[in-house]
Amino acid sequence: MKDTLISLLKQTVESMQANNTLPADLQPDIQLSSTKDPSHGDFATNLAMMLAKPAGKNPREMATLIIDNIPANDLLDNVDIAGPGFINFFIRSGSTLSIVQNIIDQAEQFGLSEYGKGKKIQVEFVSANPTGPLHVGHGRGAAYGATVADFYQAIGYQVHREYYVNDAGRQMDILATSIWLRYLEKCGIDFDFPVNGYKGDYVYDIATEIEAEYADKFVFSRDELISDIPADEPHGGDKELHIDALITRAKTLLGDEHYRTVFDSGLNTIIGDIRDDLKHFGVEYQDWYSERTLEDRQLVSQAIERLEKAGHIYQKDGALWFRSTDFGDEKDRVVKRDNGQTTYFASDIAYHMEKIERGYDIVIDVWGADHHGYVPRVRAALQALGDDADKLKVLLVQFANLFRGGEKVQMSTRSGSFVTLRELREEVGNDAARFFYVMRKCEQHLDFDLDLAKSQSNDNPVYYIQYAHARVCSVLRQLKEKNLTHDISNGQLNIGLLTEPHESALIKKLNQYADTLETAALKTEPHLMVHYLRELASELHTYYNAHQFIVDDASVRDARLNLIIACRQVIANGLKLLGVSAPEVM
RNA sequence: GCGCCUGUAGCUCAGAUGGAUAGAGUGUUGCCCUCCGAAGGCAAAGGUCACAGGUUCGACUCCUGUCAGGCGCGCCA
Numbered sequence: 001m002k003d004t005l006i007s008l009l010k011q012t013v014e015s016m017q018a019n020n021t022l023p024a025d026l027q028p029d030i031q032l033s034s035t036k037d038p039s040h041g042d043f044a045t046n047l048a049m050m051l052a053k054p055a056g057k058n059p060r061e062m063a064t065l066i067i068d069n070i071p072a073n074d075l076l077d078n079v080d081i082a083g084p085g086f087i088n089f090f091i092r093s094g095s096t097l098s099i100v101q102n103i104i105d106q107a108e109q110f111g112l113s114e115y116g117k118g119k120k121i122q123v124e125f126v127s128a129n130p131t132g133p134l135h136v137g138h139g140r141g142a143a144y145g146a147t148v149a150d151f152y153q154a155i156g157y158q159v160h161r162e163y164y165v166n167d168a169g170r171q172m173d174i175l176a177t178s179i180w181l182r183y184l185e186k187c188g189i190d191f192d193f194p195v196n197g198y199k200g201d202y203v204y205d206i207a208t209e210i211e212a213e214y215a216d217k218f219v220f221s222r223d224e225l226i227s228d229i230p231a232d233e234p235h236g237g238d239k240e241l242h243i244d245a246l247i248t249r250a251k252t253l254l255g256d257e258h259y260r261t262v263f264d265s266g267l268n269t270i271i272g273d274i275r276d277d278l279k280h281f282g283v284e285y286q287d288w289y290s291e292r293t294l295e296d297r298q299l300v301s302q303a304i305e306r307l308e309k310a311g312h313i314y315q316k317d318g319a320l321w322f323r324s325t326d327f328g329d330e331k332d333r334v335v336k337r338d339n340g341q342t343t344y345f346a347s348d349i350a351y352h353m354e355k356i357e358r359g360y361d362i363v364i365d366v367w368g369a370d371h372h373g374y375v376p377r378v379r380a381a382l383q384a385l386g387d388d389a390d391k392l393k394v395l396l397v398q399f400a401n402l403f404r405g406g407e408k409v410q411m412s413t414r415s416g417s418f419v420t421l422r423e424l425r426e427e428v429g430n431d432a433a434r435f436f437y438v439m440r441k442c443e444q445h446l447d448f449d450l451d452l453a454k455s456q457s458n459d460n461p462v463y464y465i466q467y468a469h470a471r472v473c474s475v476l477r478q479l480k481e482k483n484l485t486h487d488i489s490n491g492q493l494n495i496g497l498l499t500e501p502h503e504s505a506l507i508k509k510l511n512q513y514a515d516t517l518e519t520a521a522l523k524t525e526p527h528l529m530v531h532y533l534r535e536l537a538s539e540l541h542t543y544y545n546a547h548q549f550i551v552d553d554a555s556v557r558d559a560r561l562n563l564i565i566a567c568r569q570v571i572a573n574g575l576k577l578l579g580v581s582a583p584e585v586m
Numbered sequence: 587g588c589g590c591c592u593g594u595a596g597c598u599c600a601g602a603u604g605g606a607u608a609g610a611g612u613g614u615u616g617c618c619c620u621c622c623g624a625a626g627g628c629a630a631a632g633g634u635c636a637c638a639g640g641u642u643c644g645a646c647u648c649c650u651g652u653c654a655g656g657c658g659c660g661c662c663a
Contacts, residue, residue, distance in 0.1 A: 031603075046605060049643075059643075083606040084643070129663070171663055240662090319661050330589070330659075337661040344663050372590050373658045398591070399657080440599070443591055445656065447598080460625095461611070467625050478622045523602060531600060534610075545618085545627040586625070 002515065004075060005043055005089060006032050012069045013047075021065055022051065034512055041080060041088035042096070042508060048085040059085025097495050099510045103566040104488060111514045111573055115521075116157035122355060123149040124289075125366035126278070127164040130270045131175045132200050134277055137368065139421040140400040140446060143437035143579065144526070145366040146283040148395070150577050151521035151529075160360070162287045164351060167267055168295065169344060173247045174198065175270075176263035180218065180250050182207035183262075187219045191226055195233050196243040206269050210262060218262065220253050277422050281430060282579040294350050300342050303350040303385070304335055312384040322349075327380035349381040356387045364524075369396040369443070395524055400437070400446040419450070434579040435462040438526045461534060465571060466583055468537035472568040473584040475549055479561070482550065486565075491558030498559055502543040506563060509536050513570050517577070526578065533574045540567050 009030050016022040032045050048063035057065070063081040070079065078090040103110045125145025128138045146161070153159040166172070178197040182204050185193070193199070210218070229245045231237025251259050271288070278284070294300055304320065307313050312323050318338030322345075325332055335346040355363050367374070375394050382389040402419055425433050427450065439461070440446050479486060498507065512532070520528040549560045572582040 031605095033605095035606095036609085037606080040606075044606085049605075052643080086606065131663095166663070169663055317661080321661090334661045339661080341661090343661070347663095368657095369591065370657060375590085396591075444599080445592075449598095463625055464611090467623085471623065471626085475622050482622090519602070525602085527600080528602090531610080538610090541626055542628090544622080545624095548622065550622050586623090 002032055002034075002043065006030050008070060008073060008075070009045065009047060009066075011071050012066055013051075015071070016065065016069050019069075021069070034508075034515075035088065040082060040086070041078070041090040043089045043091070044082075044086050045089075046086060048081075048087055052085065063087050094496065096507050096511055097498065099507060100495055100498075100562050100566045101492050103510065103569050104492075104562065107569060108573055108576070110569060111517050112154050112156070113514065113518060114156040115518060116152065116155050119157050119361040120160065120359065121152050121157045121362040121364065122160045122162060122358070122360045123152070123364045123366065124162045124164055124355075125149075125364075126274075126283075127166070128274070129166045129171050130267055130274065131171050131198060132270065133202060134274055134421040136402050136419050136421060136424050136448060137400050139281070139424060139433065140437045140442075141366050141368065141397050142278055142281060142283050142421070143434050144395075144397055144442055146281075147434075147438050147526040147578060148364065148366070148521075148524045150579070151517065151524075151526060154577055155518050155521045157362075160287065161285045162289050163285045165271060165288055165290050167271075168291045168347070170244075170247075172263065172267065174243055175203075175266050176259065177243070177247045177250045178203050179206050179210065179266045180254070180262050181246070183210050183218060184220070184225065186211050187216055189219065189222050189225065191222055192232060192234070194239065194243050194246060196239040197246075202270070202273075206266050209269070210265055214261075218254060218258055224253060225249065277420075277425075281421065281425060282434065289351075291347055291351070294347055294354070299350040299354055300346050303353050303381075304342070304346060306353075307335070307349070307381070307384055310384060310386065322377075322381065322384070324377045324380040324384070327376075327383045329376045329380045333377050345377065348378060349385075352378055352382055352392065353385055353387065356382065356391060360391065363392050365392065365394045367394060367396055369398045372396050393524075395442060397442045398445045400448050403447060403449040424448075424450075431466070431580045432460050432462050435460075435530070438578060439530050441525060441527055461530075462580060463586070465533050465537040465575065466581070467586060468540045469568055469571045469575070469582045470584060470586045471540075471544060472564045475564065476561070479550055484550065484557075486561045487554070487558050488562060490554065491560075491562035494555040494559040495562060496559075497556050498563055500547065502539070502546050503560075503563060506536075506539050506543055506567060509539055510566060510570055513574070517574075529574055529578060533571060533578075536567065536571060536574075540564065540571075 009032070013022065013030070030045065030047060031050075032043050035041055035044050048066055049059045051066075052059040052062045060081055063085050066087060067079050067081070070076075075092060075095055076089055077092040080088040080090070082088050123145055125148075126134070126138055126142050128134055134142070149159050149161050174196065175198050178194075178199075181191075181193060181197060184191070186204075186207055197203075229249060230241045232242040233239040250262075254262065275288070304313065307322055312326065313335070314321050314323060319334045320336035321332045322335050323332050333345055334343055335349070336342050352363070375396075378394075379389045379392060382392060421433075428436075436448065437446070476486065498504075513536075516528055516532040520526050520532075543564075547560070549557065549564060551557050551560075575582045
């Protein structure tokens with residue numbers, strides 16, 4: 001509909017250029033928008049105002065000329081000039097009504113498009129360190145990333161969802177050591193647990209499992225454990241040095257094989273838990289990509305070599321540095337430390353290099369906003385490697401602050417004091433959680449008030465939309481109770497009877513769904529769909545209150561029922577994309 | 587200090603590429619169930635779009651500066 005109108009306007013401009021009403025070299029970007037006010041018609045364009053200046057005419061005069069040059073067509077009922085020079089288009093009512101039948105015919109397929117056909121896109125999201133359960137902050141990334149991915153898929157892109165598992169590095173060593181220490185405690189060894197260790201309950205659980213399976217196989221004496229270990233912070237020492245010494249001690253005492261056993265049991269338990277958690281949240285991945293495999297495949301050293309060959313690496317203070325300042329970063333970055341170990345950044349270079357090489361048209365990273373300083377250096381690395389850095393799109397998600405009893409909940413993974421995603425889901429439900437997380441633009445801070453979500457869950461906006469869906473289902477149940485049937489083809493035959501303002505408004509809204517979906521996908525702003533669905537539900541509720549659907553006249557009845565089941569379908573389709581259910585009864 | 591994000595109704599937030607009278611929810615105040623689910627609808631009230639300049643036919647939107655809040659600036663991950 002919109003596209004047809006735009007091409008009509010293109011023809012208009014061309015014919016005006018042919019008859020010299022317009023300069024021939026003008027290539028106007030034709031903008032057509034849906035109107036908010038019905039008195040402005042169905043669509044409006046500012047074309048006349050944009051063309052007025054180059055053509056040396058005033059906008060309203062230009063508008064008249066444009067209207068005179070619009071080719072004959074059966075789409076438009078009327079065209080008006082309004083305000084400073086807007087051209088308002090009134091679509092012939094019959095042509096907008098066909099949307100109802102389209103929706104009914106296409107059902108859950110309705111609104112999907114092939115916009116991105118043949119294009120591959122990769123979305124990496126959550127990717128939280130597997131050092132503990134997901135918390136509410138991760139939940140936002142999960143809901144947002146999953147929704148962005150699903151939206152792209154809905155407009156025809158081939159989507160690959162990926163979780164980057166940081167299964168290498170110091171944080172994981174701290175976790176493994178924490179588990180082992182808890183295990184030692186359970187086995188009766190007496191010592192002070194390091195302040196820098198992971199203190200969550202899940203650490204005990206994993207330790208318990210290890211004890212159950214391996215009994216005292218990994219037990220060492222107190223002396224073996226703590227001799228020559230530098231003091232922890234409460235005893236006037238340095239907590240970082242203390243934990244690092246304990247890690248080294250764990251590796252020495254346990255030996256590679258046993259250390260790996262403890263390490264992997266922690267990793268596997270936690271990743272399994274995360275995977276399970278996300279699955280219940282309606283979030284599934286095509287790939288769980290292991291950081292360790294990067295090293296196994298020597299991709300990290302390959303990436304550094306490539307940078308070196310390209311002349312972007314230098315040595316200083318015994319370390320290898322990437323000259324990222326050549327590509328707009330604020331300072332150069334170390335890729336290999338003086339102790340010979342590569343940095344986390346080096347792994348990330350390798351990972352992004354490999355992602356780009358996999359041949360995606362777009363590579364999307366969903367990151368917490370606290371990583372924003374990291375964007376320029378990753379982009380710099382891709383440029384230095386000669387890869388197309390424009391393919392990388394980093395979406396930064398601001399923090400979700402949790403409020404309980406009016407107080408901001410302080411969260412720290414290390415101390416174990418945080419609300420998990422699982423707890424949140426159990427408290428407010430998956431539907432409300434998924435919905436709330438994407439209700440706001442991602443760069444907007446999100447205040448998640450737990451008390452409000454719990455105590456007033458009936459006021460949840462998600463219920464308003466779900467209720468509209470359930471209401472239509474209820475009408476159809478009523479119909480059955482009255483021993484009436486709904487004849488869809490009779491409804492279509494009489495669809496022209498839908499002339500009430502409320503009906504026209506609904507039909508106009510239904511016509512906007514596909515466009516909303518496409519915009520929301522391309523802008524990676526699923527909240528646009530949230531707002532659309534709220535508006536659609538609102539108009540459906542209004543219609544419900546203003547008119548009776550189950551009326552004696554079968555022609556009107558069937559036509560109206562066609563309209564409301566079309567609305568129900570669109571609500572269901574939209575909610576599904578958001579990962580929210582569309583219940584028939586509430 | 588430098589960089590990124592944010593500042594719109596009492597509160598929480600929408601306002602894509604500059605466009606018509608800046609919109610919702612919530613809260614406040616009135617109405618509407620002999621009628622398909624009142625988890626609903628209708629209406630009222632509520633605004634210096636942080637502030638000051640600039641660009642133009644036109645600025646919440648773009649530019650510059652100021653103020654306020656959040657976050658980030660490791661040979662951590």
